[in-house]
Amino acid sequence: MAERTKAHELAEKQREISVSEFFAKNRHLLGFDNPRKALLMAVKEAVDNSLDACEEARILPEIYVELQQIKEDRFKVIVEDNGPGIVKEQIPKIFGKLLYGSKFHRLRCSRGQQGIGISAVLLYGQLTTGKGMHVTSRIGPKHQAHYFEIHLDTQRNEPIIREDKTVEWKREHGTRIEIELQGTYQKGKQSADEYIKEIALINPHAQIIYKTPEKETLTYARGVTDLPKEAKEIKPHPYGVELGVLIRMLQSTKAGTISIFLHNDFSRISPQLASEICEKAKVNPRARPSTIARDEAEVLYNTIQSTKIIAPPTDCLSPLGEEASIKGLKKEINAEFYCAATRPPSVYRGNPFLIEVALAYGGSLEKEEHVKIMRFANRVPLLYQQGACATTEAIIDTAWKSYGLNQSKESIPVGPVVIVIHMNSVWVPFTSEAKEAIAHYPEIIKEMKLALQEAGRQMASYIRKTVKAREQQERVNLFEKYIPELASALSGLSGEKKTLIEEALQKVLKKGLKELLAEVKEAEKTEIKGKNVAFGEKQSTLGELDGV
Amino acid sequence: MVFKKEDPKKALKELGDKLIYQINKGKNPEITFPLRNLSNIVYDSKSKTLKLGDKMGTRSFFNVAHAKKFLQTVEVAAVIKDKLLGSGKHSSLRDVFYMTKRTIPGTNVNLVDEQTESDKAIEDLEVITGLSREELHVNANKNGSVAGKVIIEDKGDIIDWSRLGSGGWAIPSNVENIKFKKVEAKYIIYMEKAAVWERLNEDKYWAKNNAIIISSQGQTTRGIRRLLQRLYEEYELPIYVLCDGDIYGAYIYSVIKYGSIALAHASERLTIPGVKYIGITMDDVEKYDLKKHFIKLDEKDYARIKQVSEYDWFKDNKAWQRQFKMMKEFKAKVEIQALSARDISFVSEKYLPDKIKNKEFLD
Numbered sequence: 049m050a051e052r053t054k055a056h057e058l059a060e061k062q063r064e065i066s067v068s069e070f071f072a073k074n075r076h077l078l079g080f081d082n083p084r085k086a087l088l089m090a091v092k093e094a095v096d097n098s099l100d101a102c103e104e105a106r107i108l109p110e111i112y113v114e115l116q117q118i119k120e121d122r123f124k125v126i127v128e129d130n131g132p133g134i135v136k137e138q139i140p141k142i143f144g145k146l147l148y149g150s151k152f153h154r155l156r157c158s159r160g161q162q163g164i165g166i167s168a169v170l171l172y173g174q175l176t177t178g179k180g181m182h183v184t185s186r187i188g189p190k191h192q193a194h195y196f197e198i199h200l201d202t203q204r205n206e207p208i209i210r211e212d213k214t215v216e217w218k219r220e221h222g223t224r225i226e227i228e229l230q231g232t233y234q235k236g237k238q239s240a241d242e243y244i245k246e247i248a249l250i251n252p253h254a255q256i257i258y259k260t261p262e263k264e265t266l267t268y269a270r271g272v273t274d275l276p277k278e279a280k281e282i283k284p285h286p287y288g289v290e291l292g293v294l295i296r297m298l299q300s301t302k303a304g305t306i307s308i309f310l311h312n313d314f315s316r317i318s319p320q321l322a323s324e325i326c327e328k329a330k331v332n333p334r335a336r337p338s339t340i341a342r343d344e345a346e347v348l349y350n351t352i353q354s355t356k357i358i359a360p361p362t363d364c365l366s367p368l369g370e371e372a373s374i375k376g377l378k379k380e381i382n383a384e385f386y387c388a389a390t391r392p393p394s395v396y397r398g399n400p401f402l403i404e405v406a407l408a409y410g411g412s413l414e415k416e417e418h419v420k421i422m423r424f425a426n427r428v429p430l431l432y433q434q435g436a437c438a439t440t441e442a443i444i445d446t447a448w449k450s451y452g453l454n455q456s457k458e459s460i461p462v463g464p465v466v467i468v469i470h471m472n473s474v475w476v477p478f479t480s481e482a483k484e485a486i487a488h489y490p491e492i493i494k495e496m497k498l499a500l501q502e503a504g505r506q507m508a509s510y511i512r513k514t515v516k517a518r519e520q521q522e523r524v525n526l527f528e529k530y531i532p533e534l535a536s537a538l539s540g541l542s543g544e545k546k547t548l549i550e551e552a553l554q555k556v557l558k559k560g561l562k563e564l565l566a567e568v569k570e571a572e573k574t575e576i577k578g579k580n581v582a583f584g585e586k587q588s589t590l591g592e593l594d595g596v
Numbered sequence: 597m598v599f600k601k602e603d604p605k606k607a608l609k610e611l612g613d614k615l616i617y618q619i620n621k622g623k624n625p626e627i628t629f630p631l632r633n634l635s636n637i638v639y640d641s642k643s644k645t646l647k648l649g650d651k652m653g654t655r656s657f658f659n660v661a662h663a664k665k666f667l668q669t670v671e672v673a674a675v676i677k678d679k680l681l682g683s684g685k686h687s688s689l690r691d692v693f694y695m696t697k698r699t700i701p702g703t704n705v706n707l708v709d710e711q712t713e714s715d716k717a718i719e720d721l722e723v724i725t726g727l728s729r730e731e732l733h734v735n736a737n738k739n740g741s742v743a744g745k746v747i748i749e750d751k752g753d754i755i756d757w758s759r760l761g762s763g764g765w766a767i768p769s770n771v772e773n774i775k776f777k778k779v780e781a782k783y784i785i786y787m788e789k790a791a792v793w794e795r796l797n798e799d800k801y802w803a804k805n806n807a808i809i810i811s812s813q814g815q816t817t818r819g820i821r822r823l824l825q826r827l828y829e830e831y832e833l834p835i836y837v838l839c840d841g842d843i844y845g846a847y848i849y850s851v852i853k854y855g856s857i858a859l860a861h862a863s864e865r866l867t868i869p870g871v872k873y874i875g876i877t878m879d880d881v882e883k884y885d886l887k888k889h890f891i892k893l894d895e896k897d898y899a900r901i902k903q904v905s906e907y908d909w910f911k912d913n914k915a916w917q918r919q920f921k922m923m924k925e926f927k928a929k930v931e932i933q934a935l936s937a938r939d940i941s942f943v944s945e946k947y948l949p950d951k952i953k954n955k956e957f958l959d
Binding site for chain 1: 609615623625657660664673677
């Protein structure tokens with residue numbers, strides 16, 4: 049008998065780790081770092097899925113969210129939508145298996161990307177309460193609604209069906225999930241409340257009803273009745289494909305020749321361009337893709353990278369547009385001025401993307417504090433890791449002083465402003481699986497800055513015109529209030545009638561008003577801060593400007 | 597600036613008429629008067645007094661920077677004319693503040709927010725009209741005590757300054773209408789500290805030396821300055837100033853002698869070019885062995901020494917420059933009461949009589 053080595057001993061302990069087991073132990077990688085965030089993540093994953101499903105089915109979303117506090121640290125999360133529903137056979141896998149979904153293998157603007165989210169919620173709920181997820185779904189009025197209770201077998205990464213039955217449901221189509229999990233409810237920044245408010249802002253076509261743990265029902269009404277433009281699915285652009293991916297694609301393609309493969313499986317490669325690439329790479333265009341060796345593939349890859357190929361099509365993007373951005377902002381933020389800028393599409397690493405910025409200024413917004421930043425990726429609010437996000441870098445790098453805000457060096461500007469910044473792309477590059485911060489690609493940051501500047505200029509022009517004019521108007525009003533006081537004092541001094549003096553003073557004010565308004569216009573032309581407009585004359589040295 | 601001996605009511609009416617005239621002509625009403633900041637204070641070496649220079653400032657109503665101050669000035673003028681001059685009553689600065697303080701209808705702006713604003717408006721009116729505050733029936737709080745062989749008449753009451761016990765006569769802010777009935781005293785000691793005055797009064801210094809003793813607490817008020825001036829001018833009494841041996845004492849002395857920056861417009865009726873400084877001098881420190889009672893100078897003191905020593909009226913005064921130099925060398929100051937270390941009555945029995953006998957004064 050062969051000698052039993054230490055390696056044999058170790059080999060007994062070596063076995064495959066299931067992806068579910070891995071995430072069960074590393075739940076922070078999916079965003080379940082703490083109980084407060086866990087509650088937010090559950091709401092987020094469910095709502096994101098609902099919105100994606102509705103939009104794909106071209107249904108105006110109506111979403112109901114309810115948080116019930118069961119014990120101090122235990123909550124029941126309920127999310128219900130009017131989406132297309134899910135066919136019975138798919139339900140257990142979609143909710144009870146990690147990395148199962150429709151979104152990973154295609155390039156299309158959607159909220160979800162990896163197929164982890166909602167099953168991670170189930171995993172977390174099961175881990176902290178031992179209970180599974182209750183799913184009800186109905187795909188149409190002629191079909192019955194199905195109800196499942198699903199658990200997740202973490203070792204095999206497979207769903208376990210505890211209950212499976214048809215039920216009566218008043219909805220014609222839609223999906224409802226219920227899950228219990230350990231969590232904490234706390235208001236404010238990074239709360240479920242804030243998430244819902246922001247998702248309503250960036251999805252003005254959705255109606256959301258939210259019942260808080262305090263049993264308050266908040267209705268976020270629709271701001272626009274048009275669904276966002278349908279986002280087309282696109283093939284990968286050759287520039288965005290890495291060597292390993294190219295090799296995999298060569299093995300799995302349905303195309304019979306290299307030439308057809310290049311033309312069919314990528315965007316922006318015409319038959320002529322395909323033969324040109326083959327020629328340059330010294331690859332037979334008639335060769336079967338699966339026969340291409342690794343070395344040849346590398347040559348092919350390098351050739352593709354050095355060939356001039358036009359940018360990917362951008363009809364795959366689905367921006368809100370300036371009008372909807374402003375409508376969304378208006379319904380959630382109480383300010384006096386709103387503006388927006390949607391940039392034309394651009395490309396990073398072969399992926400089309402587009403940046404949108406919307407600004408709210410003034411009104412009830414805090415004047416002395418840092419501006420409020422609301423970050424979004426494909427219409428999903430990003431509430432964590434603001435500091436690590438490319439959006440923050442772009443905002444800090446923008447010179448807000450020239451747009452009428454205060455800003456100290458290398459920091460977020462100060463002023464009564466909300467900045468909404470949205471990245472829309474077939475593939476948003478996040479810094480981690482928890483999808484909290486956008487990675488710092490120079491192409492992306494450049495576009496963000498351009499969008500911020502465009503919107504910033506609109507805001508600056510408003511500040512210049514309206515705010516400065518209003519300040520002048522306030523001063524004129526103040527003179528009007530002072531006139532009766534001065535008239536009565538002068539009447540006391542000289543014995544002249546008060547009304548006569550008042551009339552004469554009003555005349556002087558009217559005469560001077562023209563000069564004042566002329567100076568306001570002048571100030572607008574020159575600089576935002578403007579000069580301090582004295583009334584019809586230069587200020588003398590006497591006295592300093594007091595709070596008139 | 598010469599104080600016109602004219603009817604204050606008439607002067608204020610003229611101010612009002614002038615402004616109404618401008619308004620009726622469609623002009624932005626304005627008041628022009630000498631600037632009262634440091635840049636417009638001139639030391640007149642001939643008369644040895646601080647005076648206002650000839651820089652003029654203009655304050656107009658329809659100017660965002662001036663409107664409120666303009667309104668305050670006119671409002672205070674109206675209040676003085678109507679409520680004080682009209683009724684023949686006098687009031688304090690504080691009263692004027694309350695008589696003008698109110699919220700302007702339809703705004704959240706107060707006509708005056710703090711007393712300093714109405715005080716400033718009164719000072720402005722003095723400059724504008726050439727009338728003193730007292731002539732406008734506004735008095736400051738009474739401050740300071742006096743004792744000595746003098747009999748006066750005030751509002752019909754006969755007061756003997758030698759028969760007022762431990763408190764002395766409290767000096768009112770307006771001494772214009774006091775009549776001196778009998779003045780036997782031969783000189784005046786003015787001191788910055790009430791505690792030293794009480795020592796001299798208890799020791800009956802004024803009786804033993806046939807002097808008048810006068811004190812304030814800190815700043816010398818207008819009333820005291822005017823009282824000193826009248827005794828100096830009407831009875832030619834020498835005045836000796838007794839202060840702490842520090843830069844602030846030197847400045848108190850200089851205000852009495854040359855005038856102050858804040859009241860440069862009233863110098864004529866307040867300054868007394870003939871006063872002399874009796875102590876404490878830096879020479880006293882050695883002579884009376886006061887070094888052990890030194891108080892260390894701080895940064896503020898050094899800065900003030902530099903500032904005061906550069907004033908026009910001290911700049912060329914060799915005796916004083918020597919004092920300032922010694923202050924810096926000692927790095928210290930000394931209080932009048934340090935003399936009490938030798939004996940509680942040392943100041944009244946030895947220090948002052950010796951100094952006066954030997955004519956040891958600084959000019």
